[in-house]
Amino acid sequence: MSAGINTYKIDLRELYFTLFEQFGFGQVAGQAPFDAWGPDEAKAVLEQTYRFAKDVLGPLNASGDREGCRVENGSVITPKGFKDAWKGVYEQGFKSISASPDHGGQGGPMMLSVLVEEILSGANSAFNMYPGLAYGAAELVAECGTPEQKKLYVERMLNGTWGGTMCLTEPQAGSDVGAAKSTARKNADGTYNIRGTKIFISGGDHDLAENVIHLVLARIEGAVPGTKGLSLFIVPKIRVKPDGSLQGPNDVTLGSIEHKMGIRASATCVLNFGENDGCVGELVGGIENVGMSQMFKMMNGARIAVGIQGLALASTAYFNALEYAKDRKQGAPAHKWKDPTAPRAAIIEHADVRRMLLEMKSHVEGIRALLVKLAMHTDKAHQLAGKDDTQAAYHRGQVELLTPLVKSYGSDQSFRLCAQAIQVFGGAGYCQDYPVEQYTRDSKIFSIYEGTNHIQAMDLVGRKMGQAGGAHFQQFMSDVGSFIEAHREHKIYGEAVKQLAAAQEGLMASAMAILGWSQDPAKMTLIPLSANRFLNMMSEVAVGWLLLDAAVIAERVGEKATGDEKAFYEGKRWSALWYARNVLPNVEQAARMMALEDTSSVDISTQAFGAI
Amino acid sequence: MSAGINTYKIDLRELYFTLFEQFGFGQVAGQAPFDAWGPDEAKAVLEQTYRFAKDVLGPLNASGDREGCRVENGSVITPKGFKDAWKGVYEQGFKSISASPDHGGQGGPMMLSVLVEEILSGANSAFNMYPGLAYGAAELVAECGTPEQKKLYVERMLNGTWGGTMCLTEPQAGSDVGAAKSTARKNADGTYNIRGTKIFISGGDHDLAENVIHLVLARIEGAVPGTKGLSLFIVPKIRVKPDGSLQGPNDVTLGSIEHKMGIRASATCVLNFGENDGCVGELVGGIENVGMSQMFKMMNGARIAVGIQGLALASTAYFNALEYAKDRKQGAPAHKWKDPTAPRAAIIEHADVRRMLLEMKSHVEGIRALLVKLAMHTDKAHQLAGKDDTQAAYHRGQVELLTPLVKSYGSDQSFRLCAQAIQVFGGAGYCQDYPVEQYTRDSKIFSIYEGTNHIQAMDLVGRKMGQAGGAHFQQFMSDVGSFIEAHREHKIYGEAVKQLAAAQEGLMASAMAILGWSQDPAKMTLIPLSANRFLNMMSEVAVGWLLLDAAVIAERVGEKATGDEKAFYEGKRWSALWYARNVLPNVEQAARMMALEDTSSVDISTQAFGAI
The missing domain is CATH 1.10.540.10 (Acyl-CoA dehydrogenase/oxidase, N-terminal domain)
Structure with a gap:
């Protein structure tokens, strides 16, 4: 091939x-x-x-x-x-x-x-x-x-001499990382003897670099159960000398690779550590039992990276669909649809194709804005650290808060929009002659790995919302509120900004509901039942806001633009308006549904799900 | 293999x-x-x-x-x-x-x-x-x-001696069937000489039967352009004698087969008819220029069959996910989630897994009810034909009306629910060890073939809604209304029935809006822009109604049930309540969005979609 x-x-x-x-x-x-x-x-x-x-x-x-x-x-x-x-x-x-x-x-x-x-x-x-x-x-x-x-x-590892992995998941544990059974026993020289099996290790083995450095979560003998007893180890595939030269195999063996729906060129590996009792690891930072918090440094980055993957495929799916829709001629133009002799129109002239394309365009641009905003906060937190602690904390807080949104909304929408790109292509999109079917297959994993989207939602409602006494969330809401105040009477976007305001009110009501539930043991179960919905609502408020923000900017800076630039700025307007009219109203509705406090999913007996 | x-x-x-x-x-x-x-x-x-x-x-x-x-x-x-x-x-x-x-x-x-x-x-x-x-x-x-x-x-063809196909689509025409270029020239013996290329022909060639009988749309020389000039021909792969014995090849050649995302075991063929000017066909029924209406006899059945495919995969995806969720142990039970030493719970004990499963169960049962209802109307129309013409017409009307719903809602939900089954499995579901990734790949085509789901939606709003002066739709609404009246005060389902009533009101308002648009050239474009949304709303009303109907029945007949039967009837309750609380409210919201009369997708200039 x-x-x-x-x-x-x-x-x-x-x-x-x-x-x-x-x-x-x-x-x-x-x-x-x-x-x-x-x-x-x-x-x-x-x-x-x-x-x-x-x-x-x-x-x-x-x-x-x-x-x-x-x-x-x-x-x-x-x-x-x-x-x-x-x-x-x-x-x-x-x-x-x-x-x-x-x-x-x-x-x-x-x-x-x-x-x-x-x-x-x-x-x-x-x-x-x-x-x-x-x-x-x-x-x-x-x-x-x-x-x-x-x-x-x-x-x-930064210059490509060696690869690297993160080894969390174990066969019996899955998302329940604290149930990891891999063990570490301290050797006389301060290194550790590692034993255990890890699964779903992306890039767990490959032929691209001379070595692969695994970061492995394992429990030092005698450590407490759960995540608090996990330590993190550097476990090279090939042992290395202090000068970086290679020493020979480290008893890390490849069990097998998975046959997957997508990302088929990424090796997803089962790795066995210490099958022959000869796997040596070094404790990261020399500190025991802090593996989970160390791993989270990497995991936060990985979660953002998954959001990026989602955005990336949705975006190229959009532009592929757009190109096809401009090229492919089929059907009569709308105003001559009963005339079989009329010259055929490009399918982008058909209303429903335009609807699908604008839906894609709007989401892609909004999710990209959310991602760049998160990165901007990271950069500013970095710049302001030690100079303006209040401002630095604000920026760090927004990074924390937006990470689960970027990961989950980015991945959920990616799969949905890639599939929508297939729909724009029609039957051709289902064939491997075009890339959109692969994008769809590839993107399905994004909602699962690096913490399923439900884990992200629980991270949002169970952790991030309450951080710093709720300050991060309040600051987010206040930023949205300032935008609303500034543009409520905008001549073009006033109505859309009011949609945003209504959505924000719905989001606030739902946040209050969750707060109430968290203080009532009888209603606690509503939190996991509603977490995904809440994350989605907040993502929609964020994306709706940023699209309108972009549109207001485009209106200003694009005023004197001509030609392609004029069309480009015009595009920002419709991305924002489409989203405000077709997505933001869902937030209010979702808030009303949350207020119903539906517990049917936990009220139903397990037996009633069916006799399988 | x-x-x-x-x-x-x-x-x-x-x-x-x-x-x-x-x-x-x-x-x-x-x-x-x-x-x-x-x-x-x-x-x-x-x-x-x-x-x-x-x-x-x-x-x-x-x-x-x-x-x-x-x-x-x-x-x-x-x-x-x-x-x-x-x-x-x-x-x-x-x-x-x-x-x-x-x-x-x-x-x-x-x-x-x-x-x-x-x-x-x-x-x-x-x-x-x-x-x-x-x-x-x-x-x-x-x-x-x-x-x-x-x-x-x-x-x-019914006993498996010969296979059969429907040959509509052509490379340049796609969904625009009337643009077909295949031709037919009458021979002296009354047969026709067929020439042309057809694509995306499912089962267009195979080794399962001794012959394949193609039904081919082609234009007899001199016929008018568009669908009105198309005739339908029986074109056997191998010519047959009047006694059914085989005569020899009929100049139907296989161009190639597609490499597809899914349904990979179904041969999707490019077929060339008459490359060597030796392809003979018989005119179906001996009548020229009625090919399109003849083909629709088959197409209506094919559309229902696609809805069945959707239901079928969603259902087996559900039961596979259910079985996995009962077997797979992972994580602590909810009430002990902070105790790492607690025995691990089956994942069906986790609230979000139950939510996903109940969402699947509810949709699958509701779509099956919709399908069986459509079939029941078909059977009754058949029984009453010539005996009670009014009743027979009522039943035929419901078949017409429900066909696009079964096709589109069945297929859209199928893909979404199969993907949700992957989410229940987590990473395992993304691997080919379990069938759900294949179900997801297979089901993506359902929204495309036999008329894309937008074509179904236009069939609903542009044709079926107005048939018999709108009587079919009015009868559907009246049936829903009777159910609401009868059960508005039901002790268990009263609230849910009120949700259904609100949804029905939203649907009616949107139907009226569409009627208004159809009489106003300036607003006509809102019809294709809203058609998919309307089809979805109507499907949700229908499914919500039938789930509540099932629940009311289950409440009555299941009253004295015990054991598995008791659990089975209990399941009907939660399917209905979950849908009423989590889906039906969307109909009201969709109606409000339709009332916004958003035309952004057609207002945006083609250039503003982007410079690709």
């Missing part, structure tokens, strides 16, 4: 608008520690990434899917072309943009790197998981490791 | 309830022309079908998907085991249940045959398309053919 033609499509103008015009990249960058980064640098990086996506990653997307991974002599062989792609990613520095210069990184803002990731994931989601996980693992060691660990591992 | 284990799951008790307790099969059957059919016969057939599904079709579902179809020497080779399955289907008579005794059929009610089809499709959707299309084509010839055509073709 040789590489095909590129199917990744994006209009970089969209990224520039969100980055520069909506979220003021120029104000964030240009200041320490990002003073080397201005809009010109950002544009150059995005253009360079897009070239690489078109030339290298995109053409490997379908071929990687068809070929898949395979196991030979106990090792994973990745699809043809992936080795060169890996080399290219690191040679061009795509994975070091926001890494610290201490480890050879470029120290750039996350606002930029999330969009670089969007392009890489959009072009080839399965491939990008290998360097993506190496990056996440490297960042964890950079943050939590001992000085020796940082020196030995981080730069090599 | 050998056959695997059966993964098809159903609780026949569900089918018995819908058939016997909710829709009074005993009253429909037992009377001419169905007097040979009572509940015992129906049960025996369903049990027999289920045995065949478990023993033969189910084990071929995954293996058929993995192996797919292939082309050898210009012919399609179906997956291993399909030939025996084909033989079994016909030996056991599953395809002749509701066919006329005139052609060797059993003359049974459609209420039964739709459930037989549910089982066959649920066990193996891809396989069941081959005999399903043969059946549809046979029925068309039985209804529209000349006496000679009926004698020559119908019985052979």
